Amino acid sequence: MSQTTRPNKDAYTLILEAIDVGVYKPGDRLVESDLAERFGMSRTPIREALQRLETQSLLARDGRSLIVNSLDHNQMAELYVVRGELEGLAARLAAHHATNEEVRVLQDMVEADKARVDDPSALARSNRRFHKQIHLASHNRYLVQQLDLVHRSMALMATTSIAVEGRGEDTLVEHQAIVDAITARDGDAADAALRAHISTAFVTRLKQENSE
Structure with missing residues (x-):
């Protein structure tokens, strides 16, 4: 089920906030299609947001998937x-x-x-x-x-x-x-x-x- 989003919030901000409040926890896998449905937007901005979060080391690669990173x-x-x-x-x-x-x-x-x-x-x-x-x-x-x-x-x-x-x-x-x-x-x-x-x-x- 998708959720209503505020027009002034982009995919990056929405995913970041979801991680921040614990919707997605360290080790959780993030799937483009699921995120697109959740936030009511196309997969392109979701993909770009995931790439940005990976660059910032907030997400990590697990095979072909992206997961929420954790700290040692x-x-x-x-x-x-x-x-x-x-x-x-x-x-x-x-x-x-x-x-x-x-x-x-x-x-x-x-x-x-x-x-x-x-x-x-x-x-x-x-x-x-x-x-x-x-x-x-x-x-x-x-x-x-x-x-x-x-x-x-x-x-x-x-x-x-x-x-x-x-x-x-x-x-x-x-x-x-x-x-x-x-x-x-x-x-x-x-x-x-x-x-x-x-x-x-x-x-x-x-x-x-x-x-x-």
């Missing part, structure tokens, strides 16, 4: 190092450049997430929106572009660290600390709070990996 331990560790650096910078810049309205949105997002604390999937989606809002609040287009690339690669992890028991509550506490620092216009504190948040998420994910 070293790739995951490297990604978290880069993410911590860039996210910390975004928080620092947001503390200096975010408008009062953007700060209010961040505060409202943390408050709204209290109702999602027992729903890991919903909280994971909200978590992505929260981080994206900080990126935008940095008011640095080049940093936002680089963070978009990082977060695309984050989608190649099969599970979210927020699903670990107790991680939802901790995530909200950490998000509040980040927002408090941005609200206080304290760049050093915002940077440190976000780096600590990413570090804790990495430790949680490492524990997940070791328990599997």
Whole structure:
């Protein structure tokens, strides 16, 4: 069954979003005809989008098929190092450049997430929106572009660290600390709070990996 698509979203964006929200997980095979039917478009833009995603290493070859790629331990560790650096910078810049309205949105997002604390999937989606809002609040287009690339690669992890028991509550506490620092216009504190948040998420994910 095809789904209604927004006219301003191309095949690349639609497939990327489907990977990001877990419709397609690492190891899943992507078939042109199935994707064309799902998104209600011809196979040509689907084929071009798949080629682009393969070039970006988000998809990998498995014989003649394309599958959603996955990250090994070293790739995951490297990604978290880069993410911590860039996210910390975004928080620092947001503390200096975010408008009062953007700060209010961040505060409202943390408050709204209290109702999602027992729903890991919903909280994971909200978590992505929260981080994206900080990126935008940095008011640095080049940093936002680089963070978009990082977060695309984050989608190649099969599970979210927020699903670990107790991680939802901790995530909200950490998000509040980040927002408090941005609200206080304290760049050093915002940077440190976000780096600590990413570090804790990495430790949680490492524990997940070791328990599997």
